[in-house]
Amino acid sequence: MRKIVVVEFITIDGVIQAPGGSKEDAAEGFKYGGWMGPYFGKDKIAGEEMQKQMKKTAALLLGRKTYDIFAGFWPQHATEAEGWPQINNITKYVVSKTLQNPTWENTIVLHDTEELKKLKDSDGPDLQLYGSSNLVQSLMEHDLVDEYWLKIFPITLGQGKRLFEKGTIPASFKLFESKITPNGIVFLYYRRDGEVKTSDIA
Numbered sequence: 001m002r003k004i005v006v007v008e009f010i011t012i013d014g015v016i017q018a019p020g021g022s023k024e025d026a027a028e029g030f031k032y033g034g035w036m037g038p039y040f041g042k043d044k045i046a047g048e049e050m051q052k053q054m055k056k057t058a059a060l061l062l063g064r065k066t067y068d069i070f071a072g073f074w075p076q077h078a079t080e081a082e083g084w085p086q087i088n089n090i091t092k093y094v095v096s097k098t099l100q101n102p103t104w105e106n107t108i109v110l111h112d113t114e115e116l117k118k119l120k121d122s123d124g125p126d127l128q129l130y131g132s133s134n135l136v137q138s139l140m141e142h143d144l145v146d147e148y149w150l151k152i153f154p155i156t157l158g159q160g161k162r163l164f165e166k167g168t169i170p171a172s173f174k175l176f177e178s179k180i181t182p183n184g185i186v187f188l189y190y191r192r193d194g195e196v197k198t199s200d201i202a
Contacts, residue, residue, distance in 0.1 A: 002119070003126040003146035004061065006136055007053060009036050010150055010163055016133055017160035019153075024069060025133075030160050039153050043183040046151070051083040053149060058125030060092045061116075063132030067094040070130075071104040093119060093127065095135050113142055120144060137167030147191050148173065154184040170196040 009019035018024035018033035026033060040046050062070065070092075078088045092107045095116060099109050110116050116139075120127070126146075129136060139145050150163075173190035180186050 001121055002059075002124055004120060004139060004144050005126055005128045005147040005149060006139070006145050006163075007128050007130050007149045008136075008151070008163055009040075010152055011035065011155050011157050011160075012152065013156040013158065014162040014164055015157045015160035016131065016163045025065065025161075027161075028159075032157050032160065035155060035157065036151075036153055039155070039183045039185055043181045043185060045179070045181040046183065046185045046187075047083075049179055049181070049187050050151070053128075054084045055086075057084070057086070057090065057128045059090055059127050060087070061127040061129045061132075061135075062092060062094050063135035064094060064096040064099060065134075066131035067092065067096070067099075067104075067107075071102070071107075075104060090125075095138075113138060116144070117142070133161040133163075136163065137165060140164075140167035140169060143169060143171070145192065147189065150186075150188045150190070152186040152188065172196050 008016050010016050015035075017030050018026070019036040020034060022033035024033050040050075060070075074084065074087045078085055088105055090106060092104060093110055094102070094107060095110045095112075097111055102109065110119065129139070136145075172193045172195060174193040175188060176191050177189040178187060
C-alpha cells in the first residue's frame, strides 16, 4: 500500500492558493498570488529543506489545475539547480474527468476517487500531492491522507482557498519532524495517528 503525502505551502490562516505566483490561480478575485516569494526566496534554510522534500518525490499526485501549472514549467526546468531533476522521469498521476492525451511524459490520468483508492492500495512509491486545493478536499473526505508536510508562513491573507475546508474529517496526527527557519517559516511533518481522542482536563 502506498502513502499519500500532502505537501503544502500555507499561511497562518490556512490559505494555500497561488503561493508561487500571480498567474497560478486568481479564482474568486484572489489578489495575493506569489505570497510566499518574499519569505522563501531569501531563506537558505527553507530552500534546503524544500529541496530535501522534492528529492524524496518518487511519484506525484495532482489535481488538474496544478498539473497544468507543473506541465507548463517543469519539462523545461527539471535540473539539479532547480531541485527536481527527476520530475520528468517519475510517474505523474492526475485526477481529471476531462484530460485526454496528456503530453507530459509519464502521466497517467485517474478519472475518479475509486481509481485513486485502487492506486493507493497498489504496490509502488508513495504519492506526493502539491497544491491541488480541490483534490485535497476529496482526499480528506475519504480519509486517504497519510501525512501532511506543511510549510507555514508568517502571514495572514483573510481570503483564498484554504487547506482545511469542506473535506476535513475528525482525525488525529502525530508530529514526527519539525524545523523553523530564520524567516519564520515553520516546517511541520505530521503522520496519521488514528481517531480523535477526547478527555476532560479536570
